Each structure stands twice: as structure tokens, then as C-alpha cells.
Amino acid sequence: MFRRLSIGLLGRSCIGFAGCLFLGVAVNAAQGQNPFAGDAKAAKAGEYEFRINCALCHGLGARGGGRGPDLTRAVKKHTHSDADMFQVISNGIPGTAMPANGTNGQGVGMTDEEVWQIITYIRSQEVKAPANAAGNAAHGKDLFYGDANCSLCHMVEGKGGRLGPELTSVGGSRTREAIVDSVRNPSRRLAWGLTESTKEFPQEYESVAVVTADGKEIKGVTLNEDSFSVQIMDANEKIHLLEKAKLRSFQKSRQSAMPKYGADVLSDKDLADIVAYLVSVGAK
Amino acid sequence: MTERGGIGPSRAWKSGPLRAASRLRKWIEAFRPCATRGLKPTDTPFARRGAKAPLFHGVTRFAAILELLLLAAFVPADAQVTFERLANSAKEPQNWMTYSGDYAGKRFSALDQINTSTAHSMVAKWVYQTGATGKLETTPLVVDGIMYATAQDDRAFALDARTGRPIWMYQRQVPSDIRPCCGRVNRGLAILGDKVFMGTLDAHVIALDAKTGAVVWDVTAADYRTGHSFTVAPLAVKGLIVIGVSGGEYGVRGFIDAYDADTGKRKWRFYTVPGPGEPGHDSWEGDSWKVGGAPAWNTGTYDPITNQIFWPTGNPAPSNRGEGRAGDNLYSNSLLALNADTGKMNWYFQFTRHDEHDWDATQVPVMIDAGSKHLIAQANRNGFFYVLDRTTGKLISANAYGKTTWSDTKDTEGRPVAKKEASPTLEGHTVCPGALGTTNFMAPTYSPQTGLFYVTARDQCDIFSTAPQPYEAGHAYYGSAYFPSEEARPYLGFLKAIDPATGEIKWKFEHTSPTWSGVLSTAGGLVFTGDAEGDFIAFDAASGKPLWHFQMGGAVYAAPMAFAVDRKEYVAIAAGSAVYAFGLP
Numbered sequence: 001m002f003r004r005l006s007i008g009l010l011g012r013s014c015i016g017f018a019g020c021l022f023l024g025v026a027v028n029a030a031q032g033q034n035p036f037a038g039d040a041k042a043a044k045a046g047e048y049e050f051r052i053n054c055a056l057c058h059g060l061g062a063r064g065g066g067r068g069p070d071l072t073r074a075v076k077k078h079t080h081s082d083a084d085m086f087q088v089i090s091n092g093i094p095g096t097a098m099p100a101n102g103t104n105g106q107g108v109g110m111t112d113e114e115v116w117q118i119i120t121y122i123r124s125q126e127v128k129a130p131a132n133a134a135g136n137a138a139h140g141k142d143l144f145y146g147d148a149n150c151s152l153c154h155m156v157e158g159k160g161g162r163l164g165p166e167l168t169s170v171g172g173s174r175t176r177e178a179i180v181d182s183v184r185n186p187s188r189r190l191a192w193g194l195t196e197s198t199k200e201f202p203q204e205y206e207s208v209a210v211v212t213a214d215g216k217e218i219k220g221v222t223l224n225e226d227s228f229s230v231q232i233m234d235a236n237e238k239i240h241l242l243e244k245a246k247l248r249s250f251q252k253s254r255q256s257a258m259p260k261y262g263a264d265v266l267s268d269k270d271l272a273d274i275v276a277y278l279v280s281v282g283a284k
Numbered sequence: 285m286t287e288r289g290g291i292g293p294s295r296a297w298k299s300g301p302l303r304a305a306s307r308l309r310k311w312i313e314a315f316r317p318c319a320t321r322g323l324k325p326t327d328t329p330f331a332r333r334g335a336k337a338p339l340f341h342g343v344t345r346f347a348a349i350l351e352l353l354l355l356a357a358f359v360p361a362d363a364q365v366t367f368e369r370l371a372n373s374a375k376e377p378q379n380w381m382t383y384s385g386d387y388a389g390k391r392f393s394a395l396d397q398i399n400t401s402t403a404h405s406m407v408a409k410w411v412y413q414t415g416a417t418g419k420l421e422t423t424p425l426v427v428d429g430i431m432y433a434t435a436q437d438d439r440a441f442a443l444d445a446r447t448g449r450p451i452w453m454y455q456r457q458v459p460s461d462i463r464p465c466c467g468r469v470n471r472g473l474a475i476l477g478d479k480v481f482m483g484t485l486d487a488h489v490i491a492l493d494a495k496t497g498a499v500v501w502d503v504t505a506a507d508y509r510t511g512h513s514f515t516v517a518p519l520a521v522k523g524l525i526v527i528g529v530s531g532g533e534y535g536v537r538g539f540i541d542a543y544d545a546d547t548g549k550r551k552w553r554f555y556t557v558p559g560p561g562e563p564g565h566d567s568w569e570g571d572s573w574k575v576g577g578a579p580a581w582n583t584g585t586y587d588p589i590t591n592q593i594f595w596p597t598g599n600p601a602p603s604n605r606g607e608g609r610a611g612d613n614l615y616s617n618s619l620l621a622l623n624a625d626t627g628k629m630n631w632y633f634q635f636t637r638h639d640e641h642d643w644d645a646t647q648v649p650v651m652i653d654a655g656s657k658h659l660i661a662q663a664n665r666n667g668f669f670y671v672l673d674r675t676t677g678k679l680i681s682a683n684a685y686g687k688t689t690w691s692d693t694k695d696t697e698g699r700p701v702a703k704k705e706a707s708p709t710l711e712g713h714t715v716c717p718g719a720l721g722t723t724n725f726m727a728p729t730y731s732p733q734t735g736l737f738y739v740t741a742r743d744q745c746d747i748f749s750t751a752p753q754p755y756e757a758g759h760a761y762y763g764s765a766y767f768p769s770e771e772a773r774p775y776l777g778f779l780k781a782i783d784p785a786t787g788e789i790k791w792k793f794e795h796t797s798p799t800w801s802g803v804l805s806t807a808g809g810l811v812f813t814g815d816a817e818g819d820f821i822a823f824d825a826a827s828g829k830p831l832w833h834f835q836m837g838g839a840v841y842a843a844p845m846a847f848a849v850d851r852k853e854y855v856a857i858a859a860g861s862a863v864y865a866f867g868l869p
Contacts, residue, residue: 048752109461199816227819
């Protein structure tokens with residue numbers, strides 16, 4: 001409370017150029033260094049703060065959730081230093097779902113102290129480079145675009161299909177385990193598709209089968225849907241815009257349109273190579 | 285500030301020229317056809333429409349023009365919204381003068397031009413873009429052809445209800461460090477006399493001139509820096525403006541206030557967490573009452589016969605951790621019956637004792653009269669539909685109307701009791717409903733025509749896990765974390781029609797995803813609601829069959845209302861960043 005108030009007063013007293021310059025330097029210095037670095041008690045407090053404010057997206061243990069990246073990996077896409085991380089947590093990342101969480105953000109603002117505690121916690125959870133090195137990314141790429149048929153439905157760096165989620169950045173934001181799981185068990189957690197800013201739930205890659213009034217069968221994934229209309233992409237990437245009331249039948253399923261890749265179809269080693277490829281692209 | 289140009293009502297009746305104007309008006313009346321004599325702008329537009337034709341005839345026309353000029357210049361008191369009008373709102377169905385449309389909380393419109401036969405032809409009449417971002421939760425008021433509504437960040441505006449064109453706008457300068465838990469939202473205004481009233485995000489109560497939007501008075505109810513705020517639409521009762529505080533997520537000590545509508549002077553305050561020496565104080569462990577929460581952030585209802593206000597309260601704080609506040613934690617998650625003049629409590633009923641799941645009981649309590657029975661019903665966030673005797677507060681029935689796993693037994697009074705294992709744990713486990721509840725702030729409706737209670741419901745379970753948190757003034761105070769439970773996906777959203785006599789679900793409509801829209805019922809045999817996909821839908825109230833829909837392009841977090849101008853019925857709702865009005869072509 002007092003700290004925040006005093007910052008507010010400083011802000012208001014920032015009138016002359018020199019004064020503002022001074023304030024800027026002071027704030028940067030204050031935000032550049034984690035006052036709790038390595039402090040186990042602060043990390044524990046940060047763990048609770050993380051659960052309350054971050055885990056919904058980033059998962060328990062910071063290991064990535066349905067929409068937020070895994071934060072336990074040492075190399076992060078948007079943040080490197082503690083100061084970067086402080087900025088990102090406080091101000092959010094424009095163009096992504098990451099909101100501003102500082103005291104000026106909407107919703108429950110976190111104090112500077114709490115942000116530092118969370119950073120301390122995240123650092124304590126970081127896993128350094130995996131012991132068993134990644135796999136063969138070049139071979140993974142061959143499989144992705146070749147025998148494994150991934151690119152029939154998935155696009156990476158502008159190349160591939162459109163029926164499934166675009167995967168260029170997935171390697172930078174999901175754990176290897178999460179990627180492996182979604183290949184082995186595609187239906188366990190459907191990927192998110194279209195996200196509308198004011199809507200609570202994004203569209204998911206649900207499978208859909210309809211029969212039109214003239215008896216035509218269409219199977220595909222839903223691009224979007226409301227109570228009265230549905231927008232579908234079929235396996236040929238053709239988009240169908242349909243009114244539900246005019247359909248003879250409409251069936252939706254949470255069984256993913258993606259086939260389940262068991263170990264008999266795709267060996268652990270080959271899958272590791274594909275993941276290595278995705279991680280190498282995602283790290284760019 | 286009140287007296288712009290010296291035409292404020294209080295002065296109007298005293299000044300000489302106005303007495304003259306009043307005499308002149310009587311003189312004018314003498315020339316007018318009988319049918320229009322004595323008609324004031326407060327009369328129904330249907331009647332005024334009848335008066336329109338003579339406007340084109342000689343003397344009458346001259347007299348009418350004179351009268352219009354006089355009305356415009358000197359007689360604003362005619363347009364005043366008196367307490368009597370609010371108490372008899374059924375007599376003027378063209379107007380929507382309180383948050384729920386009437387004191388009973390029914391959100392039912394007696395208009396029937398738009399009905400099961402005509403609804404299919406409805407069209408959008410106008411759209412008003414507020415320019416605000418975030419969740420638009422307002423229910424507009426309409427009085428005598430003017431719509432009054434609010435938007436995020438404490439905006440208020442008045443529109444020509446026929447066209448949506450703004451008459452005035454008010455934008456509060458909200459401090460940058462306010463602490464709204466759940467969006468910078470506002471759910472609407474109250475109107476009384478010649479003023480509209482709003483609670484603000486920085487915990488002020490303000491009165492605005494209904495004609496200009498100018499601030500008439502502005503009082504501080506509490507310190508926003510300790511987490512107090514207002515998002516609720518106030519309720520005007522007699523000469524008082526009743527309002528409940530938000531801040532259950534910040535460990536405020538909740539209260540319900542009543543302010544003198546003329547002056548802004550606080551007339552009473554009821555603390556929803558009793559202090560030392562007061563009954564119920566011993567339901568709190570140690571000093572936990574000081575930060576006990578129990579906010580009152582949704583609009584209550586009022587029974588003019590017994591002069592009782594029924595106001596619901598929210599969660600105890602911290603919202604999801606019971607450790608440290610052993611006891612029932614009165615009067616959190618309760619319905620309170622307060623004397624409107626004094627704020628003294630007549631009775632209370634606690635829905636969820638010692639809540640650990642954030643199940644605020646802040647849903648609109650709806651007064652229902654069934655024969656000689658005077659009831660009050662609430663579809664509670666905890667998943668049960670409660671019916672109470674509103675004279676005594678005694679429970680009559682409690683039936684689940686959605687997916688609930690937290691209770692499988694009832695106490696001797698019939699109240700659902702929480703299972704011990706429903707408490708959040710450190711590791712976390714799944715409980716239904718989730719923290720967002722089976723329903724939430726979305727306003728329900730009761731149609732006397734069908735005898736059914738309609739409510740937006742959601743089936744979603746959450747994993748509740750504790751995360752101990754010390755209290756710090758002005759800082760979020762949850763004491764836990766909760767996540768949507770993946771096993772329960774997909775989360776389902778419904779509009780449900782409940783028979784209050786039996787608790788039976790008569791019909792339900794499944795939305796594409798859960799919605800935050802409230803519900804309106806009308807004498808046209810219709811029920812209206814919106815959805816998260818942006819559709820506004822009219823249903824047959826008896827069968828649940830959708831009869832009409834319109835894609836508004838933005839998710840709905842508001843509740844619909846209905847009004848009429850020039851004998852034409854409109855149904856209005858806020859969605860996305862805009863207010864929409866629909867009617868027949």
C-alpha cells in the first residue's frame with residue numbers, strides 16, 4: 001500500500017524533464033533487479049501467487065496449461081532477464097492472451113513485490129537443458145513433411161495443411177511432454193481455434209458431421225459455431241457455411257479429427273525427432 | 285449544480301413566473317379537447333398518441349404549442365419519477381424504471397405487441413455504440429421515451445429511446461488504482477425525481493441530473509484503496525437510494541447503504557458482517573470479521589406492503605479458504621430482509637454456510653405471490669433453487685437445478701448441507717458447480733403468465749486448491765486457486781425454465797457455450813436472452829422453442845429489458861460495446 005502510494009506521489013511530482021529522467025532511472029533500477037533472487041521463502045510465496053494469478057493458463061507448477069506456455073524451460077520466447085520478466089508480467093504481451101498483471105492492469109493487480117516473488121518461484125522451477133538431448137530435428141522435419149503425414153493437416157512456417165492447428169510456434173510454447181501427448185492422444189485435449197476477445201470460450205477443433213437438406217454429407221472440423229449457424233472446414237480444406245435449421249442432421253464430437261498415433265504407427269524415437277523439429281522451429 | 289438556468293424543480297414551484305405559467309397552463313387546458321385534458325408527459329404514450337390528432341386544429345394547436353413550450357421551459361416536475369410511480373410500475377408498462385423492471389424483481393414486461401405470433405419478424409431498430417471496452421453489464425432504464433444506461437469505467441448516458449441518439453453523456457474520471465475484482469463494470473442506474481443515481485468504481489455514490497447528466501451530488505461511501513467499489517445498479521425506495529458494496533475479493537467488511545436522494549446524506553448503513561456485541565458476531569473466528577467480505581453487489585428487491593428490502597449478500601473473505609474464519613460467517617451468502625426506513629434487519633436466510641467456493645448469493649431474489657403465499661425465490665450460485673416465505677424468511681424448498689456435487693444431505697430445515705470433503709485441499713480436487721457457480725449475476729425472470737422462473741445456468745466443475753494468502757489492505761484476498769476441471773469439459777450453458785412450486789425443470793435450451801446473459805419474460809408469451817456467441821434470442825416461454833434470433837457481434841453480459849414509445853414495443857439489450865433495440869418492422 002504505502003509503496004504504491006509513494007510511487008503515485010513520485011509520479012505526480014514528475015513535472016520537469018530532469019525530474020522525470022531521475023524517476024525513470026530510479027524505477028528502472030528498482031525493477032531491474034530481483035530483490036528476492038534465490039530466496040526460498042519468497043519462492044514459496046510466489047508459488048501461491050502463481051497458483052492464484054497465473055496457473056489458470058500456465059498450469060500448476062508452471063509447466064504449461066491449455067493456453068499459456070510452459071515456463072519451466074530456461075529459454076523463454078519473450079523474456080530472458082528478470083527485468084524482462086517483470087515487464088512482461090506487469091504489462092502483458094500485446095497481441096497475445098497474456099494480460100497486464102501489475103497494479104495498473106485490469107482485474108486484480110499484483111504489487112511489484114508479488115511480481116518479484118513469482119519470478120523467484122519461476123526461476124526455482126526452471127529446468128536446464130534436458131539431459132537426453134533432443135532428437136534429430138532434420139529427420140523430424142522429413143517425417144513431418146513425409147511419412148508421418150503431419151503436414152497434410154498442419155502448417156509450419158507457411159508450408160502444410162490447414163485442417164489442424166498451425167504449429168510454427170508450438171515448440172516454443174508447449175512442453176515436449178504436452179506435444180507428445182497430443183500426438184499420442186489427440187482427443188484428450190482439443191486444440192483451441194478461433195478466439196474472440198469478448199467471448200469466454202474459444203472455438204475448439206471439434207469434429208463435425210452434417211447432412212444437408214439435399215442429402216449431402218460433410219465431415220470436417222468447426223471453424224466457428226453459434227446456436228444457429230456453423231462454419232466447417234472439410235478434409236479438402238473447403239469451407240462450408242451452414243444454417244443449422246436447414247440441416248437434416250448435425251453431429252458434433254470431441255473425438256479429434258486427428259488420427260491417434262500409437263507407438264506402432266510412429267515410434268518413440270521418430271516422435272522425438274518430430275518434436276525436436278518443432279522445438280527447433282519454435283525457438284526461432 | 286442542480287439548478288441549471290434556474291429551472292430546477294425545487295425552485296420551479298416557488299418562483300412567481302412559474303405560478304403564472306401554471307395559471308396559463310390551466311387556461312390552455314380549457315381549450316383542449318376533453319380526451320387530452322389533464323394528460324401529462326407521465327401518461328402512457330398510448331394516451332398521448334390519442335392526443336396527437338387535435339394538434340392540427342386552430343386554437344387547440346396554438347394552445348398545445350404554448351403548452352409544449354411551457355412544459356419544456358418550466359415544468360420539469362411533471363416528468364418526475366416519484367416513489368408512487370415506482371411502486372405502481374405495472375400501471376405504466378411502457379416504462380422500465382428499476383433494474384429488474386419492478387420492485388418484485390420479476391424482469392417481466394406486460395407489453396405484448398411482440399409476441400409468439402409476431403416475434404419472427406423482429407428487426408434491429410437502432411444500435412448505440414458506447415465506445416467502452418470490456419464487459420457491458422448494464423440494464424437500461426426507460427422513462428417517458430428516454431433511455432438511461434451505463435457502461436464500463438463509470439460512463440452513463442441518456443438516449444432518445446426511439447432512435448438511440450444520445451442526449452447527454454457522463455464519464456467519471458476514475459482513479460488509475462481502483463480495485464475492481466472482475467472488470468471495470470457497472471450494471472445500471474436508479475431513477476427518482478429528476479435524478480439518476482450511480483455507484484462508482486471508486487466507491488462513490490453520485491446523483492446526475494436526468495436532463496443533462498450534470499453531477500448533482502457526489503458522496504464517498506468508502507475508501508476504494510481498501511478494495512471497496514460499486515458495480516451494482518442502486519435501488520430507489522421512497523426517498524432513499526439503496527446500494528450494496530463490492531469488494532469480497534479484497535476482504536472488505538460488506539455493507540448496504542441508503543442515501544437521501546435529494547442531498548446524498550447517508551440515512552443508514554447495514555454492515556453485512558456483524559460487529560462485536562451484535563447478533564451473529566460469534567459466527568466469526570477471532571478478528572476474521574473485520575475482513576469478512578459479504579459484499580452486496582447485486583440489486584435487491586422491495587415489498588411496499590411490508591416496507592421490507594430484500595438484499596442478497598456475497599462470499600465471506602477470503603473467498604476460498606475457510607481456515608481462520610471458523611463458523612457460519614454470517615451474513616455472508618445470505619438473503620437479508622431489512623426495514624427500508626431504518627436498515628434494521630427483520631430476518632436473514634443463509635444459503636451457503638462457511639462458504640469455501642466463492643458462491644456469492646448475490647442473485648436477484650424474486651418475489652412471487654402464489655395464492656395467499658408471499659414467497660421469495662432465488663436461483664442460487666451454489667446450484668440450488670430456493671423458495672422462502674418472505675414474511676418469515678423460512679425455507680419452503682431447495683432443489684438442485686444444475687450439476688452439484690457439494691451436498692447430498694439437507695438439515696432439519698431442508699437446507700442443503702456441504703459435504704466435508706467438498707472443502708478445497710492443498711492438492712486440489714473437483715467440486716461442482718465451479719467457482720463461477722450454476723448461475724451468477726445474470727438476472728433471472730419470473731413470468732406470471734406461465735408461472736415459470738427462467739434462469740441462465742452453467743454446468744462447469746472446478747478444481748479447488750488452497751493457496752494461503754495473508755490479508756493486506758487493498759490487495760486481492762482469495763486464499764485459494766481454482767481451475768476449470770478438464771474432466772468436466774465441455775462446459776455446458778443453458779437457459780432453464782423452473783417451476784417454482786416443484787423445482788422441476790420444465791424445459792431447457794442448451795447454448796453453444798455458457799453465457800452470462802440475463803433473461804427477460806414478456807406478456808407476449810416470450811422469453812429473451814443473449815449468448816456468448818453474440819446471438820439475441822426470443823423463445824416461446826411455454827415450450828422453449830427459439831422463435832427469432834439476431835447476431836449482435838459481441839458476447840452478452842447484460843440482461844434484456846422492454847419498453848414502448850409511441851405505442852411501439854422495443855426489447856433492448858447490451859452486447860459487445862453497444863446497446864441494441866429491437867422491434868417490429
